[in-house]
Amino acid sequence: xVEVTIRDVAQAAGVSLSSASRALNGGRHVSAxxxxxxxAAAEKLGYQPDFLARSLRTGSSGMIGCLVSDVANPLYxxxxxxxxxxxxxxxxxxxxxxxxxxxxxxxxxxVAFRGRRLDGILVAxxxxxxxxxxxxxxxGGAPVVILDRDAxxxxxxxxxxxxxxxxxxxxxxxxxxxxGLGHRRIALLTPGARMRPGRERIAGxxxxxxxxxxxxAGARVCPQESSMDFAHGDALALLDATxxxxxxxxxxxxxxAGALRAARERRLSVxxxxxxxxxxxxxxxxxxxxxxxxxxxNLEEIGRTAAEMLLQRLxxxxxxxxxxxxxxVDLVLRxxxxxxPTP
Amino acid sequence: xVEVTIRDVAQAAGVSLSSASRALNGGRHVSAxxxxxxxAAAEKLGYQPDFLARSLRTGSSGMIGCLVSDVANPLYxxxxxxxxxxxxxxxxxxxxxxxxxxxxxxxxxxVAFRGRRLDGILVAxxxxxxxxxxxxxxxGGAPVVILDRDAxxxxxxxxxxxxxxxxxxxxxxxxxxxxGLGHRRIALLTPGARMRPGRERIAGxxxxxxxxxxxxAGARVCPQESSMDFAHGDALALLDATxxxxxxxxxxxxxxAGALRAARERRLSVxxxxxxxxxxxxxxxxxxxxxxxxxxxNLEEIGRTAAEMLLQRLxxxxxxxxxxxxxxVDLVLRxxxxxxPTP
DNA sequence: CGACATTCTGAAAACGTTTCCAGAACGCAT
DNA sequence: ATGCGTTCTGGAAACGTTTTCAGAATGTCG
Numbered sequence: 001x002v003e004v005t006i007r008d009v010a011q012a013a014g015v016s017l018s019s020a021s022r023a024l025n026g027g028r029h030v031s032a033x034x035x036x037x038x039x040a041a042a043e044k045l046g047y048q049p050d051f052l053a054r055s056l057r058t059g060s061s062g063m064i065g066c067l068v069s070d071v072a073n074p075l076y077x078x079x080x081x082x083x084x085x086x087x088x089x090x091x092x093x094x095x096x097x098x099x100x101x102x103x104x105x106x107x108x109x110x111v112a113f114r115g116r117r118l119d120g121i122l123v124a125x126x127x128x129x130x131x132x133x134x135x136x137x138x139x140g141g142a143p144v145v146i147l148d149r150d151a152x153x154x155x156x157x158x159x160x161x162x163x164x165x166x167x168x169x170x171x172x173x174x175x176x177x178x179x180g181l182g183h184r185r186i187a188l189l190t191p192g193a194r195m196r197p198g199r200e201r202i203a204g205x206x207x208x209x210x211x212x213x214x215x216x217a218g219a220r221v222c223p224q225e226s227s228m229d230f231a232h233g234d235a236l237a238l239l240d241a242t243x244x245x246x247x248x249x250x251x252x253x254x255x256x257a258g259a260l261r262a263a264r265e266r267r268l269s270v271x272x273x274x275x276x277x278x279x280x281x282x283x284x285x286x287x288x289x290x291x292x293x294x295x296x297x298n299l300e301e302i303g304r305t306a307a308e309m310l311l312q313r314l315x316x317x318x319x320x321x322x323x324x325x326x327x328x329v330d331l332v333l334r335x336x337x338x339x340x341p342t343p
Numbered sequence: 344x345v346e347v348t349i350r351d352v353a354q355a356a357g358v359s360l361s362s363a364s365r366a367l368n369g370g371r372h373v374s375a376x377x378x379x380x381x382x383a384a385a386e387k388l389g390y391q392p393d394f395l396a397r398s399l400r401t402g403s404s405g406m407i408g409c410l411v412s413d414v415a416n417p418l419y420x421x422x423x424x425x426x427x428x429x430x431x432x433x434x435x436x437x438x439x440x441x442x443x444x445x446x447x448x449x450x451x452x453x454v455a456f457r458g459r460r461l462d463g464i465l466v467a468x469x470x471x472x473x474x475x476x477x478x479x480x481x482x483g484g485a486p487v488v489i490l491d492r493d494a495x496x497x498x499x500x501x502x503x504x505x506x507x508x509x510x511x512x513x514x515x516x517x518x519x520x521x522x523g524l525g526h527r528r529i530a531l532l533t534p535g536a537r538m539r540p541g542r543e544r545i546a547g548x549x550x551x552x553x554x555x556x557x558x559x560a561g562a563r564v565c566p567q568e569s570s571m572d573f574a575h576g577d578a579l580a581l582l583d584a585t586x587x588x589x590x591x592x593x594x595x596x597x598x599x600a601g602a603l604r605a606a607r608e609r610r611l612s613v614x615x616x617x618x619x620x621x622x623x624x625x626x627x628x629x630x631x632x633x634x635x636x637x638x639x640x641n642l643e644e645i646g647r648t649a650a651e652m653l654l655q656r657l658x659x660x661x662x663x664x665x666x667x668x669x670x671x672v673d674l675v676l677r678x679x680x681x682x683x684p685t686p
Numbered sequence: 687c688g689a690c691a692t693t694c695t696g697a698a699a700a701c702g703t704t705t706c707c708a709g710a711a712c713g714c715a716t
Numbered sequence: 717a718t719g720c721g722t723t724c725t726g727g728a729a730a731c732g733t734t735t736t737c738a739g740a741a742t743g744t745c746g
Contacts, residue, residue: 053732072424081415257630287600396702
């Protein structure tokens, strides 16, 4: 190794090891002269402190782990991007691990994180997360912030801080809007009925029907595995049913694509024959003709908020800051929804 | 800390520290009995080795750095995802850092990587990368693999291994195809004229014109800052020019969106009035009506190949394996290109 | 001029691991 | 029994830091 250590710096400056360390880290008792000579020597030798050694001594690795099912999914990608930006500004590096929704991979990552002494963890667990993984995540003593998921039920002690999206409110607003247009048979395609976003959406969907006093038989729910599925087959099945739903709420990045293709194949024009409502974070929704009315929430804000919460915990210990943030979902009106066709 | 160290394991097993270490790491001389007692003790105590301490001793951190301009860009997200999968299977963790195309951030990341003794680095430098950053990246002695970028010119010694995409060939094929359909005025919108992908595409574009012996005046190049730009204004300007180009090659994730919107605003129908050709890695291209003919290359393969090259270097030292991979680009024919309108 | 508080400095311990080296135990032939 | 080679084991050094603690220098005041 050509690496220059703090020992070399001390030697070059003609002072002791410990003085050099103090001088560089701005310790309490360090004379101006000493500080000057040491920093000069460090500069000249191109000294870069070794974080590994420092971490070993201080117990803090300066790294944050991020556990998501798939970084390639734009949903997570934006979150990761925003979190990384904020965290690196604070001097941390971000370690990402894909779980591919595989409990084994997930747990392996949790163990790896723990072994590297990461200072904190952002996690959006998959559907099959077992308790062992949660324990491994918590074991290191590092603060954990949950991304748009429910915390494990059986946490005896302090509940886990989390950043949540108001999917329920969003779905309710969307459904209300369609009901207001006159729709009575609406289908909801959403990923992850076994996870928080899907569950909440379904709940909001039903709430809107209930509060309008409409026959709940018109509310068809069609859960998908992942937001990356093209729900093409399911969409076709829905459109072939009798009576056919007059509106589709397709809440997934690719589910919308599948739904639109299905509509085209069945020669249904949007919005005359079929109203379509989706999520707005994709180019497709904005550019499609007609432009797709959509629910939208701020992905960057999830990442940023989560990073912020984590940083606060790292500074103030478990005490500081709110432990739960709920981010709003907006309904962006565009051109893809209209009153149902008159039979 | 409630952490259990190897010292505790040794004590519990009634052996010495070094024996415990050897037993767990499968060292050379270790009796079956010893191995059994030690692993049993480790198991019982739930021992998790501390990678930090190990890294300090061995010099290998078990982590790979990845430096890209924006993980939220689907282009990079897929690459990162694939690389992470491969690397974690090999026992490494992936540290990602966004540069946001900011040389300062880029260099800060390079320094941080070096300080943490990362074992290897994947990097897609931005346009403004300065030599200092390259030196910082190389300084740690860790192998560096470049993602679809040119290596720095002034590397005296061994050239850097890189994974490249054949953008030139792709652009040439696309242009040839359009010329074959009869187009003579074609506009190319591509990001990053100052970086490899853009440069190569422009070169391929011109090559196709040259080899067809067509007046190069028909080849309009319209460079964009980033693939995430909506080139809406530029597209409008192109469509308003006289004579108007009869085909648009929009090689960016969002550039296509901007181009399509511009075409719609000018009441030009695709492909009758205007042929459009794009990149195929987005849902938009596949689902749009008409479906967009597009260039496509395998993003996952970039990440996987890069990871593979890196792993090989890590195993075999600088000697092993090829130092340059060129990945093909395919032209996927769909519905958005047709002969130019007859005037 | 001596005592003492104050600021600064250096030696050494610690973080948890791997690895070098010397020595112990053992078997086997002399 | 002694010598010797082989296999195993334990003590200790090392990795590069930070931090504790005691001691040195410096100044201040009686």
